[in-house]
Amino acid sequence: MLPATYDCPPTLSDQQILDFCRDGYLVLPGVVPEEINRRTVAFLEEHNGPQPDPILGEEWFTEAVLKNPAAAGAVRSLLGAHFRLPGMMANHRTHCPQPAQKWHRDGGSIYNRRLDYLQVFYYPSDTPEGMGPTEVVPGSHFVRSKSNYMRHYDCIRHGVRTAAPAGSIFLTIYSIWHRRGKSTGEGVRNLLKYNYWRTTPPRRDWLADLAFNFSWIHLSSGRPTFEQFMDGIGAAELFTWLCGLEQEYHFQGGQCWPVSAINRAPYTQEGLPVGLWPHPL
Numbered sequence: 633m634l635p636a637t638y639d640c641p642p643t644l645s646d647q648q649i650l651d652f653c654r655d656g657y658l659v660l661p662g663v664v665p666e667e668i669n670r671r672t673v674a675f676l677e678e679h680n681g682p683q684p685d686p687i688l689g690e691e692w693f694t695e696a697v698l699k700n701p702a703a704a705g706a707v708r709s710l711l712g713a714h715f716r717l718p719g720m721m722a723n724h725r726t727h728c729p730q731p732a733q734k735w736h737r738d739g740g741s742i743y744n745r746r747l748d749y750l751q752v753f754y755y756p757s758d759t760p761e762g763m764g765p766t767e768v769v770p771g772s773h774f775v776r777s778k779s780n781y782m783r784h785y786d787c788i789r790h791g792v793r794t795a796a797p798a799g800s801i802f803l804t805i806y807s808i809w810h811r812r813g814k815s816t817g818e819g820v821r822n823l824l825k826y827n828y829w830r831t832t833p834p835r836r837d838w839l840a841d842l843a844f845n846f847s848w849i850h851l852s853s854g855r856p857t858f859e860q861f862m863d864g865i866g867a868a869e870l871f872t873w874l875c876g877l878e879q880e881y882h883f884q885g886g887q888c889w890p891v892s893a894i895n896r897a898p899y900t901q902e903g904l905p906v907g908l909w910p911h912p913l
Contacts, residue, residue, distance in 0.1 A: 634716065635717045635718060636716075637714040637715060637716050637831055638714070638715060638716075638717050639714045640699070640701070640704045640705055641705060641708070642838040643709060643839065644710070644838050644839060645839045645840075645841060646839070646840055646841050646844045647844075649709060649710065649874065650867060652805075653867035653871045654864065654867035655771060656771060656774075656804060657768050657792075657804045657808060659796060659800065659801075660801045661796050661797055661799075662796070662798065662799045663799055663800065664696055664700055664798075664800075665799065666799065668799070669799050672693065672756040672822075672824075673757055673822065675687055675690070676723060676822050680723075680725060682722060682723060683722055683723070684721055684723050687721055688718065688720075688721055697801075697824075699717075707803065710747055710750060711747070711750060711829070712831070712832040713832050713837070715830060716828060719827075720826070721826050722825040723822055723824055723825070724821075724823040724825060725822050725823075726764060726815065727820055728763055728764055728815035728817050728819055728821055729815045729817065729818065730812070732764070732812065732813055732814040733811040733812040735769070735810070735811050736809070736810070736811060737808065741806055741807035742807070743776050743807065745866065747805065747870060747873070747874060749806060749827050749828060749830060750803050750805070751803075752802070752828060753794075753823055753825050754826075755822075756824065757822060758797050759798075760817070761795050761813075762816045762817035763821045764812050764815030764821055765793050765794045765813050766794050766810055766812060766813065767792065767793050767794070767811050767812075767813045768792050768809065769788050769791050770790065772808055773805040773807045774866040775809070788809075793813050834873060834876045835875065836874070836876065846904065865883055867890075868890030875905075877907040877908065880905035880908075882903055889904040890903070890904075
């Protein structure tokens, strides 16, 4: 039997959706109540294996974590109405200190500009730098690379260590480059990992701003990228798909939308999907 579905109000705006499409992750610090964090840690002491699936049968966990208003609202914004709740649970339980993992993307990653599922992480305890928080490389979900070509990297200059307080949840695009960070502290670090799934066709039904001018969006993060403009171009294609306008996306190269306006020829609107914004000229 398939896991249950859930629906709730969306909480993300156009700009937040665009940022997620570009960066591939979103951190929600401390959104789970402390009482639930303590109950989760106690449960994981009793079920300390790598796959504590019984926690999915605990109503308190489902309501406060899987259906957490901030996290579920973000999931609803990205995956649409009646998204499917997780059907399995993993715990990346680490006895610190430990060296950093090798960079990798998880098995089963596919390479397209769609968003049919999300990989989500939950820290039930404080996870500062010394406890080896997960590191991610923003924008790397657009970089197609096999594990044996990624593993030789050590520190990546613009990698982000997701150090966060207890009760933090962060959403990722499944294929983002990530690893367990180096830990120098002592103790146990629990990190629960689970997936949500889309059940409805994509459409722009989050907190859409009808006055949002897509013709002049600035998609670049300001970080050096793997290839010039590609973070914004990939983000725009994924965002267009999320709006249900996949057939209208036609990046023609060069000074074409969605390259940032400052890098386009004056008034060039080539490539702008008409379903996103009426041409201002």
